Amino acid sequence: MESLNVAFFCWESLYAERVGGLASAATRLAEALAKNHNVHFFTRGWMQDQEINGVSYHYCQPQGNNTVQYCENMSNQMVDQFQQSDPQEKFDILHFHDWHPIQALHRLQDRETILTFHSTEYGRNGNQYGDWWEYKEISGKEWYGGLVAKKVTAVSTVMKHEVMQLYNVPDWKCDVVPNGIVPEQYRASIDPGDVKRAYGIHPYAPLILFIGRLVYQKGPDLFIEALRKVCRDRWDAKVIVAGDGGMRQYLQERARDLPVNFVGYIPDSEYIRLLNACDLVVIPSRNEPFGLVLLEAWSAEKPVVACDVGGLSENIDTFINGIKVQPEPESLAWGIGTMIGDPVHAQVLGRRGRTKVDRQFLWNPIANRMTDTYARVGG
Amino acid sequence: MPDVCIGFEVHQPFRLNRHFSPDPKKKEKDLHALYFDELNREVLERVAEKCYLPATRIILDKLDEGFHCTFSFSGTLIEQLEKWKPDVLSLFDQVARHRNSEILGQTYYHSIAGCFGDKSEFVAQAGMHTDLMYDLFKIRPTVFENTEFTFNNQIASCVKKMGYAGIFTEGVDRILDWRSPHHIYSCNDLPVLLRDIQLSDDIAFRFGNQGWDKYPLTADTYAEWISGTSGDLVNIFLDYETFGEHFWKETGIFNFLTYLPEELEKRGVRTTLPTEALENYPPVGTIDVRDTISWADIEKDASAWMGNERQHTAYSAIQKAATFAKGKAIWRYLQTSDHFYYMASKYGTCGEVHNYFSHHEADDAFKIYMAILADFENRNIRFMKNKRSAKTLRTLTPEEAFHFASPSGHVGYAAYSLDQFCDLLQVVPADSIAYHQERGDIAQWIEHVLFDQKLATDISGITDRQDLISTLTERRKLLWSHLT
Numbered sequence: 001m002e003s004l005n006v007a008f009f010c011w012e013s014l015y016a017e018r019v020g021g022l023a024s025a026a027t028r029l030a031e032a033l034a035k036n037h038n039v040h041f042f043t044r045g046w047m048q049d050q051e052i053n054g055v056s057y058h059y060c061q062p063q064g065n066n067t068v069q070y071c072e073n074m075s076n077q078m079v080d081q082f083q084q085s086d087p088q089e090k091f092d093i094l095h096f097h098d099w100h101p102i103q104a105l106h107r108l109q110d111r112e113t114i115l116t117f118h119s120t121e122y123g124r125n126g127n128q129y130g131d132w133w134e135y136k137e138i139s140g141k142e143w144y145g146g147l148v149a150k151k152v153t154a155v156s157t158v159m160k161h162e163v164m165q166l167y168n169v170p171d172w173k174c175d176v177v178p179n180g181i182v183p184e185q186y187r188a189s190i191d192p193g194d195v196k197r198a199y200g201i202h203p204y205a206p207l208i209l210f211i212g213r214l215v216y217q218k219g220p221d222l223f224i225e226a227l228r229k230v231c232r233d234r235w236d237a238k239v240i241v242a243g244d245g246g247m248r249q250y251l252q253e254r255a256r257d258l259p260v261n262f263v264g265y266i267p268d269s270e271y272i273r274l275l276n277a278c279d280l281v282v283i284p285s286r287n288e289p290f291g292l293v294l295l296e297a298w299s300a301e302k303p304v305v306a307c308d309v310g311g312l313s314e315n316i317d318t319f320i321n322g323i324k325v326q327p328e329p330e331s332l333a334w335g336i337g338t339m340i341g342d343p344v345h346a347q348v349l350g351r352r353g354r355t356k357v358d359r360q361f362l363w364n365p366i367a368n369r370m371t372d373t374y375a376r377v378g379g
Numbered sequence: 380m381p382d383v384c385i386g387f388e389v390h391q392p393f394r395l396n397r398h399f400s401p402d403p404k405k406k407e408k409d410l411h412a413l414y415f416d417e418l419n420r421e422v423l424e425r426v427a428e429k430c431y432l433p434a435t436r437i438i439l440d441k442l443d444e445g446f447h448c449t450f451s452f453s454g455t456l457i458e459q460l461e462k463w464k465p466d467v468l469s470l471f472d473q474v475a476r477h478r479n480s481e482i483l484g485q486t487y488y489h490s491i492a493g494c495f496g497d498k499s500e501f502v503a504q505a506g507m508h509t510d511l512m513y514d515l516f517k518i519r520p521t522v523f524e525n526t527e528f529t530f531n532n533q534i535a536s537c538v539k540k541m542g543y544a545g546i547f548t549e550g551v552d553r554i555l556d557w558r559s560p561h562h563i564y565s566c567n568d569l570p571v572l573l574r575d576i577q578l579s580d581d582i583a584f585r586f587g588n589q590g591w592d593k594y595p596l597t598a599d600t601y602a603e604w605i606s607g608t609s610g611d612l613v614n615i616f617l618d619y620e621t622f623g624e625h626f627w628k629e630t631g632i633f634n635f636l637t638y639l640p641e642e643l644e645k646r647g648v649r650t651t652l653p654t655e656a657l658e659n660y661p662p663v664g665t666i667d668v669r670d671t672i673s674w675a676d677i678e679k680d681a682s683a684w685m686g687n688e689r690q691h692t693a694y695s696a697i698q699k700a701a702t703f704a705k706g707k708a709i710w711r712y713l714q715t716s717d718h719f720y721y722m723a724s725k726y727g728t729c730g731e732v733h734n735y736f737s738h739h740e741a742d743d744a745f746k747i748y749m750a751i752l753a754d755f756e757n758r759n760i761r762f763m764k765n766k767r768s769a770k771t772l773r774t775l776t777p778e779e780a781f782h783f784a785s786p787s788g789h790v791g792y793a794a795y796s797l798d799q800f801c802d803l804l805q806v807v808p809a810d811s812i813a814y815h816q817e818r819g820d821i822a823q824w825i826e827h828v829l830f831d832q833k834l835a836t837d838i839s840g841i842t843d844r845q846d847l848i849s850t851l852t853e854r855r856k857l858l859w860s861h862l863t
Contacts, residue, residue, distance in 0.1 A: 015845050052845060185806040188791025189688050198787060268808030269785035276791055355678070 004092045004374060006033060007085075008041040008055075009078055011071065011100035015052055016045030016059060021292060022118050025155075025179050026097050030055045032180070032367035040085060042078040042101075058085065068137050075103030082108070093374050096149065102141040105149060112377045115149035116177070117142070117163050119289060126217055127287055143167040151377045153177045153370070156311035159289045175373045178311075179290055180363035183299035183354065188276045195277035199261060201238045206340040208237060209278035209302075211271065211293060212285075214245030219284035219307065219327060221247065224255050226284070226332035231258055233337060240274060242266050275300045280339050280346065286327050288312050294322075295361055298353030303346040305335035321353040381561050381610045382651040382659075383643065384572065386449035386547065387619040388524065389471075390489045391426070391456045392717035394419055395747050397739050401754045401776075410709060410758075414751050418738055420463050427464045430623035435470040437637050442479045446640035447650040450474060450619075451524045454487030454511050455715060468515075475516035481652040482512055484520035484543060490714035491684055493525045494671060495698055498537045504711065505541055522546065522653040526716045528574065528616075528674040529681060532667065535566040545570040545657045547616060549674040554666045561610025565662035572653055574616045574674060578604065583617050587630045598635050602642035611660040612651070616674075675720075684719035689745040692795050693719060696752055696774045699798065702862050703756040703769065710755070718748055746777045749795055753779070765861035771831045772797055772858050779828050781821075783811050797829055797858075801851045804844060812844055821847075831858075 012019045014027035030039050034054035045059030060077035064070030078101060082091075096105045096115045105113055121138045122129065130136070146152055146169040153175045154160040160174050193203030201207055208227075212218040220241065227239055239260040241251070252262055266274070275281070281297035283306035290311040297304050304322040306312040316322040323338060325331040339346045359365075393415040405413050438448065452471065460468040475482050486492055486504035493501045505523070512518050523543040525534060530548035538546050550560030550573035558564075560573035581601065585591045593600070605613055618625065626632040643650060651659075675683035685694050697713055704710035721737040721744035737744065753776040756769075763769045774796050781794040783803065790811050794800035804812065815821050819839060826835035834854045841847045 182806060184688075185808075187688065189793070190789060190791030194788060267785065267810040269790045269811040269814075270787060272790050272808055273785070273788065 004037045004371075005089050006030075006037050006039045006093045006095060006374070007082060007089075007091045008039065008043075008095050008097070009075075009082075009101035009104050010041070010043055010097035011074060013041060013043040013045070013057065016043060016047060016057065022098060025118060027055075028180060028182065028363045029367060029370065032363035033370065035364070035367070036371070038089065040089060040091070042081055042104075044074060058082075066134070068134060071100045072103045075101050075105075075107070078104045079107050093377060096145065099138050099141045099145060102145045105145055109148045113149045114151040114153065114373065114377055115145045116153045116155075117146075117159055118155055118179075119159075120162055120166060122166055123159075123162065123287075123289055126215070139166070146173075149173075151175065151373060153373055155179050155290045157314055158310040162289070175376075177366065177369050177373060178315075178361065179292065179295075180361050180366035181292070181295040181299055181357060182363070183295075183357050186272065186275060186296045186299035187301065187354075188272050190273060190276045192277040192279075195273045196238075199238075199240065202236070205236045205238050206234065206280065206343065207278040208239045208280045208282055208336065208340070209242070209274055210239070210282050210284070211242045211275075212283075213243050214241070214247040214251060216247065217285060217287050218243075218245075219286045220245075220251055221254070222286075222307075222327060222329055222332055223282055223284040224251055224258065224260065225329035226336060227255070227258050227260065229329065229333035230336045230340075234340060237340060240278070242271065242274060275302065278302060279343060280305065280336065282332070282336060283307065283312060284327065284332055285309060285312065291315070295357055298350070298357045301347070301350040301354045303339055303350040304353065305332065305339055307332075315356075317356075319349070321349050321356055323349075380606055380646075380648060381608055381613050382649045382656060383605055383613045383615060384449065384651050384653055384656055385447075386451065386483070386524070386614070386616040386653070388451045388527075388616065389431075389456055389619040390451075390453040391419070391423055391459050392489065392715045393455055393459075393712050394422070394738055395718060395744075395751055397743070397747060399747055399751055399754075401750070401757075407706075407758075410755075414709065414755075415712070416738065419459065422738075423459045423463050426620060426624050427460075427467045429627070430620050431464070431467045432470065433628065433633060434619065434622040434636065435467070435474060437633060439470065439473055439477070441637075441640045442474065442477045444640065445479065445644075447479045447481075447652050449481045449483060449522075449653055451483040451485050452512075453485060453489035454508055455489060455712070457511060457515065472516060475512075475518060479652075481522070481654060482516060482518050482520050483522050483524040483547070483653070484508055484512070485524050486526055487511060488711045488715050489526050489717070490711065491526060491529070491694070491716050491719060492714055493529055493534050493537075494531075494681060494685070494694075497698075498533070500701070500714075501534075501537060502541060504714075505538075522572075522657070524616075527683070529671055530566075530571075530668060530673070531671040532567055532669060534671075535569045535571070535668070539567060539569040543569070545572055545653060547572045547574065547614065547653070548668075549574050549672055549679055550576055550614075551672045551679045554668050554672060558664065559610050561608060561613055562663040563612065563657065563660050564664050564666045566666050566668060570657050570662050571666060572612070572614050572656065574614045575608075576674075576679075578608075578613060579615050579617060582615070582635075583621050583625070586621075586632060586635070587626045595631060596635065598638035598642040601635070602639065602646050602648065605643065606646040606648050611663075612656050683723055684716055687722070687724050689722045689724075689741070690719050692793075692799065693722060693745060693748050693752075695799070696749065696795060699772075699796070700752060700756055700774060703759045703763070703773065705759050705762045713748070713752060713755070718744070722748070749774065749780075750776045753795075763862065767830070768858040768861040771829045771834070772855070772862065775828065781824050781828075783807050783815070785811050785814055797825075797851070797855055801848060801855060804848050804851070809844060812847065813842065816840070816842055816847075 010026040012023040031053045040056045042058045058081045062074035064073045094113045146167040214220050241262045244265045281302050281304045288310040307327040308324040318324045323335040325335040396416045487507035521544045523538045523546045528549045671681040753774045756773045760769045783790045783792040822835040822839040
């Protein structure tokens with residue numbers, strides 16, 4: 001394989017300014033690429049430029065009165081730094097992540113550029129159009145990025161279609177390259193009985209876990225209604241709902257007569273404990289562009305019951321590594337009941353999920369897929 | 380009609396002492412008794428009576444009558460026979476020297492060394508095995524069978540380089556795609572003989588299964604199946620213990636073995652030896668095996684030995700231990716694949732198979748293994764040129780290991796050495812690191828368990844994960860440079 005000189009442009013990274021999941025996705029991809037390529041990462045940070053795990057980081061300190069201005073300022077600083085390193089590094093590929101560095105993409109549009117959509121403003125807004133100026137400005141930048149970039153990637157087929165529909169990106173221009181995962185971060189050797197006991201749950205009682213923001217998109221309400229049916233057959237089933245959000249109060253009200261423990265926002269370590277202690281992970285989302293929770297559950301070898309939507313629909317093979325159901329309580333209840341009714345088989349599904357992660361979702365094979373896309377940028 | 384090549388893997392490990400506890404008073408020469416279980420003798424004697432003696436007597440008769448078959452003996456088995464069952468060894472001697480048999484090469488310790496990044500240990504153990512076969516039987520094997528059929532492209536290149544004419548491995552669908560295992564293929568220029576999974580497992584697993592629709596399997600039916608196949612060559616390869624041990628003689632397994640040769644002959648199926656097959660049939664295509672395959676479980680990969688965190692921990696620890704191994708013998712006994720097999724956490728029928736073969740529970744198997752390895756390294760530190768660095772880098776016992784936690788309890792990660800601690804820092808939740816740093820746990824551990832006062836001082840107070848990693852990594856590199 002030919003070694004390329006790659007420049008990443010992303011407003012967050014794992015070791016400096018980090019906001020959400022984008023930091024981890026972009027950083028891990030850069031590190032995996034760095035095994036075969038020379039990768040420089042232009043991002044925000046208040047420290048000296050440095051090299052970590054083979055990736056060279058260049059930090060800028062942007063300013064601005066609002067997000068849009070701030071990102072334009074950031075983009076301009078990134079371009080300045082890029083132009084300082086370019087004569088020496090002779091970058092082959094310029095890879096931009098989400099809308100924040102679009103101004104940099106604009107200035108460097110004559111080069112071999114690629115733009116990755118990790119999400120869209122429409123999706124972040126709960127699959128609804130917005131009418132305020134920031135929404136319009138950001139959507140406009142996303143549209144422009146899709147227009148001028150030589151190549152576009154999306155993290156799932158659903159995301160690809162969303163981008164094609166919203167911003168008229170042609171099919172040929174857009175590749176699907178999913179996110180990867182570091183499964184070791186989620187699989188821990190822990191005694192499930194100990195963790196269950198800490199929550200007042202009998203070690204042999206089936207524990208069902210929901211993790212995510214308590215918002216309409218994630219379908220926690222569907223889940224609670226489904227539980228009403230599940231608990232009619234399984235008096236011993238216990239449920240933990242981890243995460244917070246606007247619907248919490250309503251859900252707690254609805255779940256008053258159910259064995260559900262709302263634990264709110266929990267630190268990562270507690271998530272790892274619960275994830276490895278539970279018997280089933282339920283992902284009742286109404287919409288999910290990718291669905292990272294699925295890969296996290298699989299990494300811990302946990303079976304999943306998930307709604308047949310978005311990235312979940314693409315990645316789960318029903319009765320092989322999980323169960324896909326319709327986003328409605330009856331269907332969810334059936335899936336949950338089937339899983340906890342046959343725990344031995346459920347464990348087999350969970351293990352197969354892990355196998356799928358190890359074959360398809362490690363960062364190294366994902367980086368190879370990205371390299372294939374890089375090869376097509378020029379052509 | 381294809382020829383049939385029938386082979387047997389004959390192996391016994393030195394199982395670890397289930398009741399091990401460190402005993403500094405024990406001398407070097409007593410270590411074998413301290414580390415390995417008395418059970419080994421018992422098991423060997425039982426298997427000899429039930430399998431090795433009766434089965435080999437039958438096979439010797441059949442070899443005289445013109446039946447051909449192949450054996451692969453591990454070095455650890457031979458050692459046990461020499462000690463406790465010389466009568467079996469003399470039978471095997473007759474088999475090995477018989478003109479109708481062939482002896483395969485393997486690693487002396489039936490080890491996982493073939494998977495190590497550094498192949499020199501693998502080559503050394505294959506060489507030891509060849510020497511053993513020559514000393515005993517005056518034979519130098521020309522075809523190889525790696526431990527439990529583990530195989531990949533690197534192993535192919537390495538075995539080729541050692542000068543073997545071919546290798547056995549599993550006829551796994553995912554490397555063959557639509558192609559038949561009944562031909563010889565080549566991998567990195569090494570001819571490969573592929574085991575027929577279905578026909579082999581008909582004997583190895585299904586023979587005694589009363590729920591199987593073909594039960595009871597008789598030699599004529601089985602010979603009929605083989606004669607009905609197409610291709611150049613059908614490879615049947617079994618654990619030798621299938622005869623009399625996995626399936627007791629009451630199941631009729633010995634009758635099956637007795638009548639199989641003549642039933643095959645009646646149908647005109649020729650039994651052949653691997654060397655002959657390699658001469659007769661050139662490779663018809665190539666196979667590319669990037670991820671390790673094996674004959675284990677349904678996954679047919681390395682997950683039986685390297686599938687869970689415990690196994691990964693032990694696997695990297697044993698490789699690192701090379702530096703500590705002044706005398707290599709014990710270190711090599713600890714590489715035997717069975718120790719890793721016992722640590723597996725598999726469910727379903729494969730899990731049952733793992734449990735059947737194990738003399739202890741998976742978690743105990745891991746803890747005993749690490750305790751013994753730690754004891755072994757500790758004893759060797761006094762021979763090393765930099766004792767302080769060695770002390771800091773050594774493998775730890777389960778009690779000494781660093782168990783990551785949060786205010787609510789264990790988070791499920793444990794570091795059995797400074798190296799593993801650094802690796803785990805990349806994956807453990809940030810709040811767990813913060814929790815330990817706040818309490819000063821990490822500095823305490825480094826000072827009192829790893830005995831590195833300087834490092835303990837250097838890292839105390841560092842809150843950033845990346846800073847912690849780079850400080851530790853720098854120190855770790857320096858310490859290793861003292862040892863190599």
